[in-house]
Amino acid sequence: MTSLDKPGAAAGPRPGRPRRRRAGAGGRRGVPLPLLLPGLLALAFLLLPLLALLLRAPWRALPRQLGSTEVWQALQLSLISATAATAVSLVLGVPLAWLLARTEFPGRGLVRALVTLPLVLPPVVGGVALLLALGRNGVVGQWLDAWFGITLPFTTTGVVIAEAFVAMPFLVISVEGTLRAADPRYEEAATTLGASRFTAFRRVTLPLIAPGIAAGAVLAWARALGEFGATITFAGNFPGRTQTMPLSVYLALQNDPEAAIALSLVLLTVSIAVLAALRDRWMTTP
Amino acid sequence: MTHTDPHPHEQPADGTSPAPAPGTPERAATAPEPAAGGLDARLVVDRSGFRLDVTLKAAPGEVVALLGPNGAGKTTALRALAGLTPLTDGHLHLDGTALEHTPPEARPVGVVFQDYLLFPHLSALDNVAFGPRCQGVGKAEARARAAAWLDRMGLAGHAATKPRRLSGGQAQRVALARALATRPRLLLLDEPLAALDARTRLEVRAGLRRHLAEFEAVSVLVTHDPLDAMVLADRLVVVEHGRVVQQGTPADIARHPRTDYIARLVGLNLYRGRAAGHTVRLDAGPAVTTTEELSGPAFVAFPPSAVTLFRDRPSGVSARNLWRCEVTGLETHGDRIRADLTGDLPLAADLTTVAAAELDLRPGTPVWATVKAAQTHAYPA
Numbered sequence: 001m002t003s004l005d006k007p008g009a010a011a012g013p014r015p016g017r018p019r020r021r022r023a024g025a026g027g028r029r030g031v032p033l034p035l036l037l038p039g040l041l042a043l044a045f046l047l048l049p050l051l052a053l054l055l056r057a058p059w060r061a062l063p064r065q066l067g068s069t070e071v072w073q074a075l076q077l078s079l080i081s082a083t084a085a086t087a088v089s090l091v092l093g094v095p096l097a098w099l100l101a102r103t104e105f106p107g108r109g110l111v112r113a114l115v116t117l118p119l120v121l122p123p124v125v126g127g128v129a130l131l132l133a134l135g136r137n138g139v140v141g142q143w144l145d146a147w148f149g150i151t152l153p154f155t156t157t158g159v160v161i162a163e164a165f166v167a168m169p170f171l172v173i174s175v176e177g178t179l180r181a182a183d184p185r186y187e188e189a190a191t192t193l194g195a196s197r198f199t200a201f202r203r204v205t206l207p208l209i210a211p212g213i214a215a216g217a218v219l220a221w222a223r224a225l226g227e228f229g230a231t232i233t234f235a236g237n238f239p240g241r242t243q244t245m246p247l248s249v250y251l252a253l254q255n256d257p258e259a260a261i262a263l264s265l266v267l268l269t270v271s272i273a274v275l276a277a278l279r280d281r282w283m284t285t286p
Numbered sequence: 287m288t289h290t291d292p293h294p295h296e297q298p299a300d301g302t303s304p305a306p307a308p309g310t311p312e313r314a315a316t317a318p319e320p321a322a323g324g325l326d327a328r329l330v331v332d333r334s335g336f337r338l339d340v341t342l343k344a345a346p347g348e349v350v351a352l353l354g355p356n357g358a359g360k361t362t363a364l365r366a367l368a369g370l371t372p373l374t375d376g377h378l379h380l381d382g383t384a385l386e387h388t389p390p391e392a393r394p395v396g397v398v399f400q401d402y403l404l405f406p407h408l409s410a411l412d413n414v415a416f417g418p419r420c421q422g423v424g425k426a427e428a429r430a431r432a433a434a435w436l437d438r439m440g441l442a443g444h445a446a447t448k449p450r451r452l453s454g455g456q457a458q459r460v461a462l463a464r465a466l467a468t469r470p471r472l473l474l475l476d477e478p479l480a481a482l483d484a485r486t487r488l489e490v491r492a493g494l495r496r497h498l499a500e501f502e503a504v505s506v507l508v509t510h511d512p513l514d515a516m517v518l519a520d521r522l523v524v525v526e527h528g529r530v531v532q533q534g535t536p537a538d539i540a541r542h543p544r545t546d547y548i549a550r551l552v553g554l555n556l557y558r559g560r561a562a563g564h565t566v567r568l569d570a571g572p573a574v575t576t577t578e579e580l581s582g583p584a585f586v587a588f589p590p591s592a593v594t595l596f597r598d599r600p601s602g603v604s605a606r607n608l609w610r611c612e613v614t615g616l617e618t619h620g621d622r623i624r625a626d627l628t629g630d631l632p633l634a635a636d637l638t639t640v641a642a643a644e645l646d647l648r649p650g651t652p653v654w655a656t657v658k659a660a661q662t663h664a665y666p667a
Contacts, residue, residue: 188370189403191390193468194420203416207407 050268057265058258065262070239070248075266078245081156082224085163086171089220093171094213098201100172101179102187112176119169126165127233134161134234158235159242163224170223171216178212179205215278222274226267324348325472325504328376329366331359338362338528339376342506344521346381346471349498349505351519353512355547359528360508361400364474367506368397380471380504391420393472396465400477402457404449410436410460411445417468435463439497455486455493462497473498475507479514491517512551516540524548542665543587554587555633558667566664572630574657575606576664583667590624592661593635596654597645607659609633613651616642623647627655 058065065071099105100112118126134141134152144150152158186208190200206213228246235242237251245267252260324345331338338359344350352360365371367378369390378386385393396417404413414432419425436445439459449457458478465473478494479487495518498505509515515522516536523533524545532544543549549556559568561580567573574586600608611629618624623642625635635655637645645653 183403185399185403186405188390189397189399190405190416190420191370192368192393192395192397193417193464194391195416196391196420199420204405207405 053261053264053268057261061258062262062265065259066266068259071259071263071266073240074243074245074248074263077156077159077240077243078225081159081163081244082167082221082227084160085167085224085227086217086221088160088164089168089171089224090213090217093168093216093220094175097172097175097179098205101176102184115172116169118166119173123166123227123229123231124233127162127230130162130165130230130234134158153234154236154238154242156235156241159231159244162230162234163227166227166230167220167224171213171220174216174219175209175213178209178216181212182208218274218277222271225270323381325506326377326379327367329363329378330373330375331362331366331371332374333362336362336528338366340523340525340528340530342367342523344504344506346503347501348521349507349519351515351522352506352508352525353515353522353551354510354525356510358525360510360525361476362528363525364397364476364506364508367472368395368474369393394468394470395472395474396468396470398458398461398465398473398475398478401481402449402461404452404457404460404464406449409446409448410441410452410456413449413460414464414467417464421468432463432467435467436460439463440493453486454482455490458482458490459493462494466497466501471503473501473503473505475505477509477511478507478518479509479511494518541587541663542585544585544667549587554589555593556585556587557631558583558585560584561664561666564659568631570631572609574662574664575659576662577659578664580664580666584664585667586662586664588657588662590634590636591622592657593633594656595625595635595637595641595645595647596656597651599654600656607657607662609655611653611655613647613649613653615649616647625653627653629655631655 096115100108100115105111131138131153133139134144136142136145136151136153141152144152152161182205186204187197187200190204191197195203225244226246227244228250231242231244232247237243237247239248243251245263249260249263249267252263325342327342329338329340329342336359340352340359340363342350342352342363352363354360362371366373369385369388373386376386377384380394385395404410405416408416411429411432414435415425415428418428418431423431433442433445436442439462441456441459441463444452444456444460447456449460452460458481462475462478475494479491482490491514498507498518507515507518509518519536521533522536522539524531524539524547526545526547532539532548534542539548540552543552543554543556546556557566557568557570557574559566559570559574561567561576561582561584563579563581564577565573565575566580566584566586568586576586609630611627611631611633613625614628615626616623619636621639622636623639625637625642625647627633627635633655645651647653
C-alpha cells in the first residue's frame with residue numbers, strides 16, 4: 001500500500017513482473033507482441049480506475065466521512081436489503097435450479113433462457129418491468145393494493161424485490177451448474193433407502209451442492225449490493241428507506257465528491273472480500 | 287432380527303416355508319399365486335435400440351447372479367427391480383406382492399451400488415442409519431441399529447469415519463450394511479466387487495459370501511466376472527443382448543455352456559452341431575467323435591488343455607478328431623501358452639512353454655490339432 005503513493009512506481013512493475021516471469025518459465029518461445037501489448041493494455045485499463053480511486057481517496061477525512069449517519073444508513077440498508085434479496089433468491093432460486101437440472105418438462109430450454117434474461121437485461125428496464133407488474137397500477141400490484149393494501153414500489157421491500165430480480169439468475173445459474181455436475185445417483189441411492197424425492201434432496205443433494213449454493217449466494221449478494229438501475233426505477237431514492245449505497249454514491253458525486261469516493265471505497269472493500277471468499281472457486285480453476 | 291418391524295417383511299428363518307409369513311394376511315389374500323414367496327419377475331424395458339426382456343424367479347434365501355457381457359442389460363434389469371427404471375411391460379412380484387407400480391422408496395428392496403454411492407457428507411454410522419431414519423425410526427434407535435450392523439460387518443471402530451477415509455473393502459461393507467439396515471426382502475448388488483483391487487477382492491468376496499448366506503430373503507447380484515458369480519451365487523442367469531440365454535447352477539453352466547460368451551468365460555471350446563450316435567457333425571464343418579451317444583441338435587465342448595498340437599501329421603493317431611489348423615495368435619495364460627487356431631475348426635489350445643518352443647509356434651504356423659474323444663463332452667442343444 002505504501003508504494004501506491006507514487007503512481008509511476010506502482011503502475012510500472014506490477015503488471016510487468018509476472019509477464020516476464022511467465023515468459024521465462026514458458027520456455028524459449030516468447031510471447032507474440034500482438035498479444036502481449038493489447039493484453040497489458042487491457043490489464044492497465046481494468047486496474048487504472050481502481051488505482052485512481054485509491055490515489056484520490058481522502059484518507060485523512062475518511063473516518064469522518066464514514067462516520068456520518070447518512071453513510072451508515074445507506075450501508076446498513078444496502079447490507080440488509082442485499083442479504084434479504086439473497087435470502088429470497090435462495091428460497092426460490094434453489095428449487096428452480098433443481099427443477100431445471102433434475103426434471104424434464106416441455107419448454108425447459110425456453111424457461112432456462114427466460115431465467116437468464118435478467119442477466120442481460122438492462123437493470124433500468126427490469127425496474128420499469130417491475131413497476132408495470134407490481135406497481136400500484138401494475139398487473140399484479142393493483143390487486144395487492146386493493147385486497148391487502150400492500151404497496152411495493154418506493155419501499156424497502158421494493159428495494160429487496162428489485163435486487164432479487166436482478167440477482168436471482170446468478171444464483172439459479174450457479175446452483176443449476178453445480179447440480180448438473182453432482183452425481184444424480186446419490187439421489188437414487190437415497191430413494192432405494194426409503195427416502196422420498198424431497199427427503200433425498202434435503203438430506204443428500206443439498207449438503208453435496210452446498211459449496212455451489214454458497215458461491216451462488218455470494219455472487220447474488222454482490223450483485224444485489226451493487227444494484228442501481230432497477231432499484232432507483234422501482235424503489236426510488238429515499239434516504240433511510242430505499243437509498244442504498246450505489247444510489248448514495250451517485251447522489252454524493254454531485255454535491256460531495258469526497259463522500260462519493262469514501263462510499264466507493266467501502267463498496268470496493270466489500271467486493272474484494274467477496275472475491276477473496278470465492279477465490280477457491282473462481283480463481284484456482286483457470 | 288427380533289425387533290418388531292412396522293413393515294411386515296420379516297419371515298421365519300426357514301424362508302422356503304410355503305406358508306405366508308405371520309402378520310401378512312393381507313398379502314396372502316391379494317397374492318396372484320398362492321403363498322408365492324421370493325421373487326417372480328418378468329422385466330421388459332424398451333429403450334431406443336435396446337430391449338431387455340428377462341424372467342427372474344428366486345426363492346427366499348437364494349442368491350442369483352445375473353452374468354453377462356457389458357451392455358447385456360444386467361444393470362438395467364437391476365434398476366428395474368429397484369424401481370429406478372420403469373418397466374415397459376412385465377411384472378414384479380415379491381413375496382406375492384405386486385411391486386411394478388410401487389415407487390422405489392416404498393419397495394422393500396436394498397441396493398449395493400457398483401461404486402457404493404456412500405453419502406460423502408455422512409459418517410459410516412449415519413450412512414447406515416439413513417435407511418431406518420427414512421422408514422420413520424427415531425434417531426437414537428436408527429443409530430443403535432446402524433451400530434449393530436457395523437458391528438456385524440466388523441466395522442465397529444469405523445462408525446464415525448467419513449466414506450472417503452474408508453478403504454475399498456470397508457466402504458463395500460458399509461454399503462452392504464446400509465442396504466441391509468432397511469431390512470429388504472430383495473437385496474440387489476451391482477458389480478459388488480468391481481471397484482476393488484485384486485487382493486482386497488479375495489477377502490471381500492469371502493465376507494460377502496458369508497453375509498449373503500446369512501441373508502434370509504432373495505439376493506440378486508449383477509456381475510461380468512464368472513468367478514464372483516460362481517463363488518457368490520447359488521444360481522446363474524446368463525444375460526446376453528437383453529435376453530436370458532442360459533440359467534442353472536454354476537457347475538451346470540460351467541459344464542454345459544450354451545453360448546460362445548459362456549464358453550469363453552469358463553474356458554471351453556464350444557461348437558454346435560447335429561449328433562448321430564457318437565459323432566457330432568458341427569455346423570462349422572468337421573465332425574467330432576465323442577463318448578456320449580446322442581441324436582439331434584447338440585453342443586460339443588472340450589477344454590483347451592485337451593488339445594494336442596503337432597507340426598507334422600501325426601502317425602499312429604486315429605484320424606478322428608484330427609484337424610488341420612493355423613496359429614493366429616499366442617498369449618501367456620498363467621504358466622501355459624494359449625494358442626488361438628483357425629482352419630478346419632477354430633479352437634483354443636493350451637500347451638506348456640516347452641512344448642510351444644519345441645513346436646516353434648508363431649502366428650501363421652500350420653499345425654495339426656487333435657482331441658481325444660474321452661476329453662470331449664457332448665450334450666443336447
